[in-house]
Amino acid sequence: MLRIGIIGTGGIADAHISGYLAFPDQCEIVALADVMPGKAAAKAEAFGLAGAQAFDDPLAMIAEAGLDLVSVATPPSTHAALAIGALDAGVNVLVEKPMAPSLEECDAMLAAQERSGKLLSVVAQNRFRDDLATLKAVVDSGLLGSISHVRVDSAWWRGLPYYDLWWRGTWEKEGGGCTLNHAIHHIDLLLWLLGSPTEITAMLANAQHDNAEVEDLSVAVFRYERGLAQLTSSVVHHGEEQEIVIQGANARVSQPWKVVAERSRADGFPAEGGDADLVARIEALVAERAPLSHLGHEGQIGDLLAAIRDGRAPVAGGRDGRDAVEVVTAIYKAGFEREIVALPLAASDPYYRAGQLVAHAPHFFEKTASLAEAAS
Template structure:
């Protein structure tokens, strides 16, 4: 029987969802050794709800414990680099919410820190985990979809002033960005997960919905490395919330179901060009193993990796690609220029895209 891994969760806003969706349902895999938050009321509420073995207001308390295998960091974005670095140095495996860090430079520093530590670092991209997106991924990887033509990705959500009443939201210094970093980053990761890397990008970004520092409406045109084109849009001013991907290939058209917060789930529409392609697809996906949705699926796969039965399901390279895409978005929107990828260390935004630091 597999060893149960002990986990400490830091930051109990989205961190609570990690516990509720992934750790608590799998007591045979995870032991909730500790929870940590600076808000005493929230700390006590979550600790009591999930019977955490211990609770603390201080991150350092977790680093000093040799009975903790994994530290799950779900704090505000600007804190991630320091906390992840310290957790790796303390010999802990690390799970970290998106965005991983605030620049490609910091991502590269963390990649080095991980390599030196010998520990696993898994960024969170839970929308990859669902039956729909995994079917699409298998069909594309098998070559059945054929030549990629065009894609569209929409992140049309709604956020009101109440959402931005939280002190760190809507500010460059603490959130590191707006709809691109906190909301659309998931769907953009899914698009590149299926369509591959980018070659060029042109973007526009503005703030129209809320009185905040960061962007809440963006559009962009992507040219993919394989020659396909993608149109991306994101807003926090939609009256109905959807996250929708549509991909047109030579032999198949894919469309997600539009579920805002779990777009990887079924039902996905998969339209084959003809009956022969349809039959090949049926055969290909017939033995697709079950995939837990969202955090459950990602943490299940991480548990397998911790026991040497597979790779880390989301890597720092995946997070870096998402940050590279965001860097291109911000540079294009701020300069009005078409941006080529990949972005090298001599790029003016390699060390960060924040306009308050320009």
Template sequence: MSERNYRAAIIGTGAIAHAHAQAIQETRGRVSLVAVADVDAGRAAEFAATYGGAARAYASAEELLRAEELDLAHLCTPPQTHAPLACACLEAGVTALIEKPPTLSLAEFDALAEAERRTGARVATVLQHRFGPGAVRLRRMADAGDLGRPLLATCVTQWYRDEAYYAVPWRGTWESEGGGPTMGHGIHQFDLLLSVLGPWREITAMAARQARAVDTEDVSMALVTFENGALATVVNSVVSPRQTSGLRFDYEHATVEVEHLYGYTDDDWTVTPAPGHEDVLTLWDKDRSEEASGHAGWLAAVLDALDQDRPPPVGTADTRRTMEFIAALYASAFTGERVRSGQITADSPFARRMDGTGAPWRNA
């Protein structure tokens, strides 16, 4: 497989942009950072000097897209800007690599997917925990039948975000973030859950505003059934002082677990075989790695796909399943009803906005 050199830009130079820039550096020449844009021109110039050497700095994405010949654009801006910026990239023939959440609603995501089909350019969402060695190994062993049938899973994102965190104007509102920890924090863990267990069938959920002075929820919980018969619980929180990110999968032949915070290595995984299935440990340990989950592994997978003229991971089809899961969780939480996959059609209020008919505390 021949490797190309890709010309990339980073749009938005806040905290997460540094992870993207470092991932570009770790490609060792497969990607060149040629341009940077930020509404704060001084910050853009400083960022370009730090990571891009000769990279040019722009005060707007529009100016950058007009001036540069690009292959990739990393979108690291606040969530409400993701969809319009991604569409602008597609119109320019540039692959859009979008930080989570990719859009504010399912309808907005479907419009983005239509723009991808119309232009022939590509979109991928940054859901990097799928690409750590442990997750790759787990999916491979599960697909090979080494673990037996999946029976039960638990997925928790219990983080802590204080009032100072929500003092940033675009945080904590449906209009700017699209949702609370379900949308912007837990998405990493339950996206990994979905990537392992496959299509979900139905969801029953709750959401509450427990402690933060925000418009969105600060806690949500869900019970999920999957097409393969597995059952799962999903918890998302930003009010948990002891922070953790965890996944546990109980298969017929073993329990496979990972607990970390913002990224894992093989040392964060444990495997407990069922009696008589100790060979699972041998299979798990065969390909141990020192690599951490993160943006570098995700970007390498994107580049490998583009080198082979394949759609990059996580593409629109995969991401839509995760976005539909979020919409269904909110719909169940706010209506008190069980929601099935495919039930949220284009005319549903929960397709147009994640809060749909309105959060129950809105008028309290």
């Protein structure tokens, strides 16, 4: 039975707690910690965790609670120190996205994982969705042919009060705006589906949130061998209509689900009816796929528990989290400097180091409120 601790008891901690509670035969939540006095105890009571000990000092929890695995569900600027502290204490770690605000911090976390021999997993819960696992299966099948273009809409909407919470809306504490903290999910999916691009360029804006330093909208273009991908990151899109559209040489697939395959006439124009046989083969592949037994955070936690038990790497590891942060960093560098950025970023690049993003980032507006707790 693995002993679980959770650091940070804000809203996202609920997904972690529920995820662990789905595996009562494999783990037990024995401790929660939050730097806000009394908050950890209140969360334990809310979930009926009568046997869980509450701490106001996360490092004390790591030192005293005898943990096997800890979830780090705190603001991004704290991830590296907490994850490294846990790994160096011999505790496996699941850290919320984004892994850390800088590549330097990500690499320090990976170094801690290496010397500890423990597992480090970064939350990428959308890999544990049936609709997106379906896209992955189709891409991996080769039926699409070479990839021509991918369009990713990471479309969210948040009102002005969203940035009133003390750590949001600042480059120093949040690490960035919607590109880092919302589109990180879709960036991870893009890397999962296609691998890393070779070049990135981008433009950033703050279109609607004049109480935040950070961007609320960005549009980036990625180069992949012969093809391109484009990513819109947003918290200004009404309806939050998110979409991934993958155009291959042979067919297009997308989520929400749609499959289309054109067939050429002698003159190069699309033939009526398209390639019905290829569409049927893709649909058959999708129909044969076994559904995931656990979804979202619960699915990722189940995979991590199994990885610890089986001595294997998790589906979403520390390197995956680092690769997503590298793409975000390249988007910010491209937008700030108005240039095309080549990947991978070298350790000598100023944007690699902690604090450099804050030093180079524009303040679109200044933060106008700083609430200890989000209004309900």
